Structure formats: C-alpha cells, structure tokens
Amino acid sequence: MIFFIYQFLLSIIIFLSPFIIIFRIFKNKEDKFRFKEKFCFISKQRGSGKLIWFHGSSVGEILSAIPIIKKYDNDKSINRILITSSTLSSSKILEKIKFKKTIHQFYPIDHILFSKKFLEHWKPDIAIFLESEIWPSMFRSIKKRGVRLILLNARITKKSFNRWSIIKKFSYSIFSLIDKAYTQNSETNYFLKKLKVKEITSTGNLKFIGHDSFVTNRADKKLFSQFKKYKTFVAASTHNTEELFAAKTHILLKKKLKNIITIIIPRHVNRVDQIISQINELGLNVISRKSNKKKLDNIDVYLVDTFGESQKFYKFATTVFLGGSIIKRGGQNPLEPARFGAKILHGPNIDNFRDVYKYLNQLKISSSINSPQQCANSIIFKKNMKKVKKMKYLGTTILKKTLNELDKSIHNEI
DSSP states (O other): OOHHHHHHHHHHHHHHHHHHHHHHHHTSSOOOOGGGGTOOOOOOOSSOOOEEEOOOHHHHHHHHHHHHHHHHHHOOOEEEEEESSOHHHHHHHTTTTTOEEEEEEEESOHHHHHHHHHEEEEHOOOEETTTTTHHHHHHHHHHHHTEEEEEEEEEEOHHHHHHHHTTHHHHHHHHHOOSSSESSSHHHHHHHHHHSSOOEEOOOOOOTTTTOOOOOOHHHHHHHHHHHEEEEEEEEEETTTTHHHHHHHHHHHEEEEOEEEEEESSOOOGGHHHHHHHHHTTTTEEEGGGTTTOOOOTTTTTEEOSSSSSHHHTTTTTEEESSSSSTSSOOOOOOHHHHOOEEEOOOSGGGGGGGHHHHHHHHHHHEEEOOOHHHHHHOSSSOOHHHHHHHHHHHHHHHHHHHHHHHHHSSSSS
C-alpha cells in the first residue's frame, strides 16, 4: 500500500515536472540540455562487457568515491563504469576529471517505469549506492534483475532512522534488498541492523581518503601568486545568511589587518547575484571568480562562483569556516580543507558530520563558533601539517580496507 502511494505521488510530480524543470533551469539548478536524462531519455550507449554502476546524490558523495572509481577505471576486467548523480554541480565537477571508460548520467526519477527502462538499457553487473541513497523503486527493480546491490560508505543518522521507523514494514522490505553495506561509523551499523540489512562491514568514512582533482593553469598561477601577498580567510560551502556571517567576520579582521582578503565559496553558485548585493550593502568590495579580474588590489571579498575549484583555495588556506552549520543544515564536509592543513571553524549545527568533527577535535584541528566575533578571534594564519599526516594515514588505511572488501563483491561474485 505504501509503495502504491509512493508511486502515485511520483506520478503527480512527473505530471507537474515541466513547470518544475523550467523553474530549476531558470535558477541554474538543471542542465538545460541533459535534464531529459532524469526522465530516462538516455543520451549514451552502454557498450559490451562488464559494467559497474556507482550512484551518489551530489558532489560530496561522488568525490568521496573518486579514488575507488579511478582504481576500477584502470581495471582491464571492467569494461565500463557508469556514474549517476542528481545535481548539476556534480556533473560539472565530473567533467573535469579524466576517466578512460567512465561516463556520467543524471539519475532518473524513482518511478517504477523509469527504473525498469534505466536498468534494461544499462544492464549493470553490480549496483553501488553511496551513503544514504535509498530508492524503493530502483532497489526493487535491481533485485528483480538479480543484480548485486551494495551500499558503500553507508550513513544513517538518528533523524533518518526515526523517519524510516515510522513505516517499519515498508522500510524492512526496502533495506533487506541490500546485499551488503560498507559503513562509515558504528551508529550506522546499529541502525542498519535494526532496518534488516543482511550483511554489514565497517570500513570507515571514505571522505578521509581524499584526492587531488584540480588542474592549475597559467592564469591561475598568476592569480594565486597574488594571494600569497595577503592573509586569507576562507568561508566554504556557505548557505543563505552565512555569506553575511563571513563578511561581518571580514569587517572585524579588517580593523586589525590591512592586507586581508576573505574568500567565499557558496554551496549554490546560482545565488551569486544575491550574495554580491548583500556584501556590497556592508560597504565591502567584492569580485567574482568568473569576472576574470587579474588584480586583487583594494578587494575585500573574492567570491568563487565556479564549480569544483574549492581545492585550489584550500591549498593555501590557513583557516576555513565550513557552512551549513550556523543555519540548521547539519554542516558540510570539513575533511577536504583539513587535509590541506587548514584549521576548521564551524557553527553548532554539525549533525551530518558529528563523528568526523569528533576526530578533528581530538587532533585540535577544529573549533566551534557562534558569532562573527568568535570567528574572527579563532582565525589563524599558519598551517599545521604535522596533524594532517595522521589524517592521510587514516585515509590510506580506509582506502585499502574498502578496496579489499569491495573487490570481493566485484570480482568474486559477478
């Protein structure tokens, strides 16, 4: 009954989708040419041989799996790798990574008809879903085809577990379809057992692994050589109001430091015009990455309005404020800037990465702040690379363990 209601609601969404898609294209949240892939108008051919399918919702999930995907991209026994995701930003970032036999498609709406059509075209030998991507229609269709279903870097929070628990029988019927889950923490182990997942192995959080995906061209080198002349503070993955939080922090820093530039990397670049307007109202000078201005003279805020370039700025950042934590969004992933030796600042709302922050706190890499004044007082201008070595060692250990476990599913059982 619940599955029928779920399909009925999806049918209504599909009926209304032309209006939704037009609005999202206008807001720069959809690819105006490729959005049809979400309705199972497939744009690429499968080819022959063994195909592995990875699916992650957005940028963070996909990037965490890149070292795994690259390994199988070089595996001669694998003929094709399919990556699906739901967001425009993830597709833009994947365009910049050079793969040999890996292709990207947008994940289809989870209607039973789309799921069947998608699987009939791609015929995956194994389906690997990342973190908390649980899709009832697709999971059912996968199991009907006898395809092995893996949940990689699995993460179930108490909040999501409580939601699934409201519809217990339905939840059990979906989670029991997962053949094996590789989890990132003990909390997830506990919740997945409660949700009737058959086989669970703890491997650790893939986000500790890290990878270098950026390419620096000649123009970038000239720009970043200028940043070396300034003290910099980075506010990354910011959401609405958090850019103002960073700008107010800059004003406080500017009272003490003449050569300070604040770099803001918003979570959603479609908000750029709004952000620039808000910062200008504070009397600050701001330029955007896309403006291609080569000189940083008399600049207060440098706004990164491009996709997939965060690492370029983390490389020289000494302190990074991670957004989604002042507002109630549960926080964003702090591991990438921490791997580059930056001190991490965050607000009180970090439920999405509580276990990660616990580790960073043990290393004395991160601090919680509540106000621009606290933020300004907590900023440092020197990297601590000794502590980062511990993170790199942990990442290497997790990668080896995950690949060793995943190989059993990919090579021994398909």
